[in-house]
Amino acid sequence: MTQLISKKNLRLDGRKLDELRPIKLTVGVLKNADGSAYIEWGRNKIMAGVYGPKECHPKHMALPDRALLKCRYHMAPFSVDDRKPPQPSRREIELSKIIREALSPAIVLEDFPRTAIEVYVEVLQSDGSSRIASITAASAALADAGIPMRDLVVGCAVGKVQDKIVADVSDTEDKEGQVDLPVAFMPNLNLITLLQSDGALTKDEFEKAFKLALEKGRYVYEIVRDALLEGFVGRKNEKEGN
Amino acid sequence: MTQLISKKNLRLDGRKLDELRPIKLTVGVLKNADGSAYIEWGRNKIMAGVYGPKECHPKHMALPDRALLKCRYHMAPFSVDDRKPPQPSRREIELSKIIREALSPAIVLEDFPRTAIEVYVEVLQSDGSSRIASITAASAALADAGIPMRDLVVGCAVGKVQDKIVADVSDTEDKEGQVDLPVAFMPNLNLITLLQSDGALTKDEFEKAFKLALEKGRYVYEIVRDALLEGFVGRKNEKEGN
Amino acid sequence: MTQLISKKNLRLDGRKLDELRPIKLTVGVLKNADGSAYIEWGRNKIMAGVYGPKECHPKHMALPDRALLKCRYHMAPFSVDDRKPPQPSRREIELSKIIREALSPAIVLEDFPRTAIEVYVEVLQSDGSSRIASITAASAALADAGIPMRDLVVGCAVGKVQDKIVADVSDTEDKEGQVDLPVAFMPNLNLITLLQSDGALTKDEFEKAFKLALEKGRYVYEIVRDALLEGFVGRKNEKEGN
Amino acid sequence: MSAEERKHEFVDSIRREQVFRTLETGVRLDGRKMDEYRKIKIEVGPIVKADGSALVQIGNTKALVGVKVLVGTPFPDTPDEGILTVNADILPIASPYEEPGPPDESTIELSRVVDRGIRESHMVDMESLVLEKGKKVYSVFVDVTVLDVDGNLFDAVSYAAVVALATTKYRKATLKGDQVVFSEKRVPLKPKTIPSSVTTAKIGRALVVDPDWVEEAVMDARLTLTFNSNNELCAMQKGGTFGFTPEEILKQMEVARAKAKENRAILKEAIEGAKKK
Amino acid sequence: MSAEERKHEFVDSIRREQVFRTLETGVRLDGRKMDEYRKIKIEVGPIVKADGSALVQIGNTKALVGVKVLVGTPFPDTPDEGILTVNADILPIASPYEEPGPPDESTIELSRVVDRGIRESHMVDMESLVLEKGKKVYSVFVDVTVLDVDGNLFDAVSYAAVVALATTKYRKATLKGDQVVFSEKRVPLKPKTIPSSVTTAKIGRALVVDPDWVEEAVMDARLTLTFNSNNELCAMQKGGTFGFTPEEILKQMEVARAKAKENRAILKEAIEGAKKK
């Protein structure tokens, strides 16, 4: 078993227990998608793109009172250590649903009845906590597409490693640690929209981990807001020919 | 080679050559289906459920002068000794067709043009002659759904084992015997609607086996009629609050 | 390595470098298809059949200003040395597209807006240069169906074998030779509609090979024209009861 | 999920009427007698890349079968038997009602009925196809390509499969350790019996053999019966959305038994003819 | 690609109104209290051809699980562990909104959540399921057939899977060279813990356990929590297109922890009852 946390409470990559990995987010990176965002979170490299509101195909799926939200989470074959076969795995199908449900409450779907909004997440390199990085990027891409939103959805995966609660679980910590607990939420509306866990947690451990996730998620929120602002300014300058 | 028939003309499970296994049939066992029936026939355990007449999807399959009959025969993965993969096998696809064609003449399809009637058979445990038990249960489920019928479809699989003609072929007799000959028919209209066989039969053997199948099928008919009556009385009592 | 060309410049099957294998083409060989042609080209045995112009399914694929051309190239499981699995391989999918694009400019698609024309090619036995033989047969089947055409599409696969340019590449020459270069074209309109190659060619070699392909293709054109004439006469005689 | 196909809706009511009215006069629309087959034509060995092949025509119906004998792993429950696979493909050119794509339920039924006719007659000696028990056996692929459909596919495909198998010569394989080595020597797949399939149909009150496409379109039900060389019934399949009376079954059985013998003679002639070459 | 399913559109607005109004008075439409389960019925071992089986009913919801223990090759990254596969099928007869075909995303989520509850509780001793490290291990198939749907599939399927596994007796296998030999002797798959799943739902301002179909149709969000025998949380899954406040999460956690204990007692009773037979 690898020693995941040193005596000085430092993790394999040198982080403190409650420290996030570096996060870099850029919006408006694709020509074809209506909105897009690229995130590097640790070694995670994830591209999110959004189309819509657009005509809903097939028509019988259209909803009379709101837009239909569609979502796909997909991993490139080279994104993980072993090659991932291109066709969607059961894990990817589950995550597509979970991510859709996490994003759904943030979008003002009722503004666009009978249309569809499509969210695509492509994991180019995966490095632990990729579903949270995906939701964060997707949330930014939705905003970049100009789709009206009630709030952003951001989050953090916390975990238990060598009996200690840590923030922003890495690949190795996910595989060799005890618990992975991803949390996504809308910071302004104070609503948790994704919550999963695996591995044993006592009552106290859960409460500590949960609190940590919310705290760190609020920090991620700041990053997304800044990136959107930068993207907005960038596009404005482009328009005005600066 | 197993000794399938004793010197006293008794079979592995103690039955006489022309003896059926115990049959237990109950109708109205599911909440969601419009009609349902559960049959235990030997160790066969089979659930049949019916929907309809209902809107036909896709629409271009609808028939202008009668209801479209759809039918699926499916085996649960745990229903046989080896695990059966969940996706339909070629055998299941063939049997779905054969069972549909066996039931079709009994249903007054022309009463419901442009609609669909769906029959689902799920084999929870399979034990020889399952297609006949399936048709019997499906027939009862159709009646339970209140769909107008010209007759019930019932039957019996007969066979040749150690050169003797036997009724109601069991799993082992099917696998190790010489001939399996399932027959389904409408007793009142005197029409054979399913007939298959494999294994060599002389003219005389065929005629003897065929006659036995019809005779035993008529006995199965009594069982189904009683079960339907019981189901009818049960529902009537329920309604009247008894 | 097999000796593919003898000192006397003869090939394995005794042909000269620029000699075609025997070609036999018959049209109108199927009852159900609207047009059909059967070609034997060396040991290639290929059946082509055409339907249309007919209603376009699904409707949303119909084109407002011309017929939609559909095409399938498929190999029978027994057509090659190893058994080919029945479902279409990636190679068959690519060739279906390439053949469709090769035939498309020859058909007066704009005469039949909103309809579909379907071309099916079934390789019963494959023996090198099968895509060219397929296009040739498909072209004849289209004409047999009475679909208005600007020209026929015919061709020849040339190649490089033991550093020599040869016409009409055989199975063994394709596998053990250096280059395969199939060319299909419309002789009267002087337009190349299929052109592929694999294996290294200098500028001079390419030009020599390309010229040879066009020359031999013109000879194939004569064969097709004769077969169509024969088919036409045959049908005329049939009609007139001769 | 099984559902009625609409192919047969396309026969118009006038044609339907014609079929029935003609049958009442005791002949069929194309002039045949009730128990008469259309002309059966057999070409042996058209596909030299296959180990055995045959093209069979019954009237306009045209079925090509190629047999390939490969080496594979036996099924766990039959370690001492070879593998036989019948796989049919009805080409889109064979009928305007066929679509390209994986086999539909009718095509699967066709494969399985032909398979049972061969398997249950014990035509192929499965136990002779073992290289090493439980490890390696010959795997016989019987691939069917239907080129043109004009009714009675069951018999046409069965005849093509039987003739192709009976004339199959496959390369002998031996095992060297884990590896399979094929010799140049070819051995025949000697048939133990020649199964003969006969398909009958009920149209109104009439019972006919070898229904053509129009007859299939209007028929009530179908019965396919396969007999081994002793003329014992060895496989049977009823089809169609109506039924037979018990008397009709017994009557068809005897008509078919006689026809099976006649048609077996045709198959045998083709097989023997090929051997002489 | 994931997209919202329309199954829940079918609850009419009157029914929806009823659910909400009743909840405001502190009871549920069927008279239950907020933290009350419907009657849980368990039948152990209905499928004798499986190595373990259980039929669980929660109200009208009905789930059947059969366990088969086969032998297979381990995953390359876990050469010293057996294989556990949970595979759910919701039959078309179980609900008018189910179609025949491969599992949709909800069914896949169901399989995976039940799988995680079992796996993360370490109920099954995966390391005891190795025949030869890196070569052959036992492969445990937990196949789920849902027969009737009336809400809370997560718990019903989890209970059926847990009881079926806890009562599984499989045939011992040994390796002779490459070959797997099964003995007649059966050994129990001893559970290391009994995971207990509790599903809660948020409907407007109310939090309830064991939602039935109508409640699921109108709920905002769902939370499924699985606890091991020490009553530690070992798996969790939020579902539904709305969210929970942090306080609601913490409250549900404690309600569920208590319910998990109660329901584990029911599971244990069924398991013990079966052993005595």
Next chain:
Amino acid sequence: MSAEERKHEFVDSIRREQVFRTLETGVRLDGRKMDEYRKIKIEVGPIVKADGSALVQIGNTKALVGVKVLVGTPFPDTPDEGILTVNADILPIASPYEEPGPPDESTIELSRVVDRGIRESHMVDMESLVLEKGKKVYSVFVDVTVLDVDGNLFDAVSYAAVVALATTKYRKATLKGDQVVFSEKRVPLKPKTIPSSVTTAKIGRALVVDPDWVEEAVMDARLTLTFNSNNELCAMQKGGTFGFTPEEILKQMEVARAKAKENRAILKEAIEGAKKK
């Protein structure tokens, strides 16, 4: 079954007119000359989890390739060669005309044309990729993810694949009995040549290189030519539903031969640049 895709219907007639009218004046809509490529940008090694990777942009077209070198069983007919697989995925975000799902015929053609360019140039020494003849070989997966589509995918994907392969370093494997053991040591997949792909298009009477999306939408036909380091033609593919005259073919051949040399220099610079790091 192949059928024309409607993606290109979406260019309106005004735009179409513009393209043609501009070309008549000897320049292209975006100001380029007939034989001028858009800016080619190459990033080497963005995916550290792959054994080799490259991101190539030609104008707005963006293709990412990751190479993984695994160990597998050779094909029976090439026991003494490794395996090379090119597999392309055009993401739905890359173009409004792409749908999620298995690759369509255009994507399969793209994979196969890029594959042939690499294979027929003998860039990868397939015989050096054998661990044990007929048993175990290296299997090189070249996985392509297209992120943004603005025409000329053939060249962009080819360049990304070539650069990724030329900079691939894979873990050396050895066989211990049946088992594959990977060492930590990485060895480069030394390219024997650097194939350079050039795509040209015919638009009316004009012949251009590197067509962008609008040009592809209105073009008559396309020709992709790949040349090896000796600048010999080693693979070729015509596309599009119209044709070329023989003279046009010969002319394009020579334009492409010159461009291939220029672009190969760009590829080499990127490859060498990466090695120095």
